[in-house]
Amino acid sequence: MELNDKLEILADAAKYDASCASSGAPKRNSIGKDGFGATTGMGICHSYTPDGRCVSLLKVLLTNYCLYDCQYCVNRRSSNVPRARFTVAEVVKLTTDFYLRNYIDGLFLSSGIIQSADYTMEQLVQVARELREVHQFRGYIHLKTIPDADPALIAAAGRYADRLSVNIELPSHDSVQKLAPEKSVHTIKLAMGSIRRKLDEKAEEPRAPRFAPAGQSTQMIVGADASDDQQILTTAETLYGSYKLKRVYYSAFSPIPQSPKSVPLAPPPMQREHRLYQADFLLRSYGFQVNELLPASGNLALDIDPKLAWALSHREHFPLDLNRAEPHMIARVPGIGLRNAQRIVELRRLRQVRYADLSRLRCSMKKISPFIITADYFPANDSSPSEHLRRAMAEAPQQMNLWPELQAA
Numbered sequence: 001m002e003l004n005d006k007l008e009i010l011a012d013a014a015k016y017d018a019s020c021a022s023s024g025a026p027k028r029n030s031i032g033k034d035g036f037g038a039t040t041g042m043g044i045c046h047s048y049t050p051d052g053r054c055v056s057l058l059k060v061l062l063t064n065y066c067l068y069d070c071q072y073c074v075n076r077r078s079s080n081v082p083r084a085r086f087t088v089a090e091v092v093k094l095t096t097d098f099y100l101r102n103y104i105d106g107l108f109l110s111s112g113i114i115q116s117a118d119y120t121m122e123q124l125v126q127v128a129r130e131l132r133e134v135h136q137f138r139g140y141i142h143l144k145t146i147p148d149a150d151p152a153l154i155a156a157a158g159r160y161a162d163r164l165s166v167n168i169e170l171p172s173h174d175s176v177q178k179l180a181p182e183k184s185v186h187t188i189k190l191a192m193g194s195i196r197r198k199l200d201e202k203a204e205e206p207r208a209p210r211f212a213p214a215g216q217s218t219q220m221i222v223g224a225d226a227s228d229d230q231q232i233l234t235t236a237e238t239l240y241g242s243y244k245l246k247r248v249y250y251s252a253f254s255p256i257p258q259s260p261k262s263v264p265l266a267p268p269p270m271q272r273e274h275r276l277y278q279a280d281f282l283l284r285s286y287g288f289q290v291n292e293l294l295p296a297s298g299n300l301a302l303d304i305d306p307k308l309a310w311a312l313s314h315r316e317h318f319p320l321d322l323n324r325a326e327p328h329m330i331a332r333v334p335g336i337g338l339r340n341a342q343r344i345v346e347l348r349r350l351r352q353v354r355y356a357d358l359s360r361l362r363c364s365m366k367k368i369s370p371f372i373i374t375a376d377y378f379p380a381n382d383s384s385p386s387e388h389l390r391r392a393m394a395e396a397p398q399q400m401n402l403w404p405e406l407q408a409a
């Protein structure tokens with residue numbers, strides 16, 4: 001099989017991994033139009049480095065052959081899809097060629113499991129080792145880690161990769177048992193634990209060998225089982241706390257042709273994945289707890305964002321006087337982000353905060369108006385029922401995507 005044919009199959013097979021968050025961009029190109037560039041370059045996705053730069057990555061699988069039969073996965077053993085396998089040398093060549101042509105800044109490499117977990121992991125490590133040691137490749141490398149692999153191989157992966165990730169797959173132990181019976185949550189967590197120990201060792205002893213400087217992440221599939229958002233976010237919160245993950249990625253389940261009956265026929269609303277990312281950000285950066293964000297139904301609202309939903313159900317905290325409030329409460333006002341909360345605190349050291357200051361800070365005035373008091377402003381609608389405010393602020397329903405393949409990733 002030609003290298004290009006392999007690339008088409010193995011880049012397409014990798015698109016279901018959400019760790020490179022912008023890979024679901026709509027297809028467009030410049031054929032017959034002005035301009036140049038395309039979003040359809042096979043396997044090119046974007047990710048963010050630890051210093052905040054957006055980089056393009058070659059995102060591929062080493063192979064989509066797999067011994068396992070995870071029900072939600074297009075590459076499962078029983079799936080009737082075209083299969084391909086790169087050699088180590090082919091992935092190295094693609095990466096260096098694309099890099100030298102400025103198509104990519106790095107590599108995101110995952111794989112189905114072939115022969116054994118150790119054999120597969122060895123192949124992944126070998127790609128990274130050759131890139132680093134033979135080609136002196138300085139770009140970003142993200143390697144998916146095979147949970148059952150020997151910890152020595154995971155340690156070797158961390159020497160060459162910037163980031164390692166082990167997929168938790170599903171939000172609950174029972175769901176993993178049911179839908180991915182060849183996998184074990186226990187083994188997945190052992191692998192995460194061994195990565196965390198190595199990261200801690202490196203943090204405590206800077207002269208220790210290099211180990212995954214961009215840390216570890218994981219991916220959870222949303223909507224393949226009946227878990228609600230409470231279960232999903234509770235699992236994420238536990239993983240952040242126990243394994244010091246940099247990120248949990250949420251990947252909306254994407255039904256695949258001839259899906260088994262054990263998984264749903266339809267994908268969850270894409271807005272659900274979006275709300276989970278918003279809630280995840282509130283957990284990591286704003287000091288919210290899962291129980292604060294989830295209503296009794298166990299699922300995040302789809303029509304409004306989680307911070308607005310929290311504020312509407314906690315009107316006792318609002319309107320908040322921005323000239324007196326605790327800084328962490330200012331950041332909880334819908335429409336005020338962390339940076340603007342900081343700017344407001346700095347401003348009020350100099351003088352009283354006024355309504356026009358918020359407009360200058362480009363806060364969303366429609367959103368914040370019912371929730372704040374400034375030196376010259378008191379909201380007229382502070383006693384409006386939350387339901388009225390909610391209707392006024394709900395986002396317009398999105399047009400359904402008519403081309404389901406664009407919903408992937």
Ligand code: SF4
Pocket residue numbers: 066067068069070073074075076077111112113180
């Ligand atoms: S092990 Fe990975 S590639 Fe194989 S079926 Fe399961 S999820 Fe898919």
